[in-house]
C-alpha cells in the first residue's frame with residue numbers, strides 16, 4: 648500500500664485565526680478515513696483544504712507524494728483530481744442518470760463514457776436506470792448516483808462532506824455501508840466528514856476524532872471505543888461513565904465495584920486518585936455479588952436493556968443486559984465487573 652494523502656502538521660484559519668491546528672494524518676491507497684467531531688470543530692475546513700478550496704497557514708498537504716498545499720501556495724481544486732460529494736448533492740434535474748454520471752467525463756469519447764456509466768450503474772446496483780430522471784428516484788438512489796458521478800473520472804481521493812445527513816436516521820447507516828462497499832470494490836481512497844459516530848463506524852477504516860480543531864486520536868473504531876487515549880474521546884465515542892478509583896499498584900485499582908486488575912498508566916502512582924472508564928458492556932448482573940446498583944432508569948432496545956444504575960456512593964453507571972434480564976425501576980441488582988480493556992485517566 649502506498650501513501651496517497653499526507654496531511655503534515657497542517658493549520659488552517661480564517662482572517663488570521665486558525666480553526667484547524669497542527670493536524671497530521673496519512674491515508675494509504677484504498678483506505679477510507681473519517682473526520683469525526685462535534686459541530687464547529689473544524690472538520691469541513693480541513694476537508695476543504697484537502698480539496699484545495701481553503702489555503703493552509705502552516706504545514707503541507709501531499710497527494711501521491713506531490714505537494715498540493717503549503718502556506719502561500721494552493722494548487723486549485725480542478726488540478727488535484729479529487730472527487731467531492733456534498734450533503735446537498737444536487738444532481739442536475741434536467742439530465743438523466745446516465746448524463747449526470749457522465750458529467751465529469753464529458754471530454755472522453757462517447758464509447759468510453761457509455762462504458763464507464765454502465766460499469767458504475769452496475770457497481771451501485773442501478774442497472775437499467777440510465778434513462779431515468781433524478782426526481783423519479785429515492786433519496787438513497789440519488790445519493791448513490793452522486794457518488795457514482797464523483798467516481799466517474801477516477802479521482803485520486805474522494806471527499807465526502809456529511810453526504811448522508813439528509814437521509815432518515817434509519818437509512819443512514821445502511822447507505823453508509825452500501826457506499827463503503829462500492830468504494831472498496833473500486834479501491835477508492837476516501838475521506839468522510841461527519842458528526843455521527845454510527846455513520847463513521849459503518850463507513851470508515853480509520854477515524855480522526857477532532858475537538859476544537861485538533862485531532863485527538865486517529866484510530867480504528869474498535870480502538871476509539873475500547874482504548875480511548877483522551878477523556879474527550881472516551882466521552883464522545885460510545886456510552887460510558889467514569890467510576891472514581893484509587894491506584895493500589897501497577898496493575899490494580901480499587902473502586903466501589905471492587906478491585907480491578909489491568910495496566911495502570913505509568914503516571915499514576917499508588918495512592919493516586921483516578922477515573923476508570925466503565926462502558927455499559929463492562930458491567931453485568933451477578934447473583935453471587937454483594938455489590939448492588941439501584942435501577943434509576945431503563946431503556947428497552949428489543950434485544951437488550953440499557954440500565955442506568957446508582958451505586959451506594961451515588962455514582963451512576965450504565966449496564967447493558969440481554970432483554971430477558973427485566974428488572975423493575977427501584978430494584979437493587981447485584982453487579983460484577985467484566986473488563987476486557989481497562990481505561991484509566993488520572994484525576
Ligand SMILES: Nc1ncnc2c1ncn2[C@@H]1O[C@H](COP(=O)(O)OP(=O)(O)OP(=O)(O)O)[C@@H](O)[C@H]1O
Pocket residue numbers: 661666684685686687688689690691692693842
Ligand atoms: N468562511 C468562514 N469564515 C470564517 N469562519 C469560518 C468560515 N467557515 C467556518 N468558519 C468557522 O470555523 C470553525 C470551524 O468550522 P467548520 O465548518 O470547519 O466546522 P465543522 O466541524 O465542519 O462544523 P459543522 O459540522 O457545523 O459544519 C467554526 O468556528 C466556524 O464558525
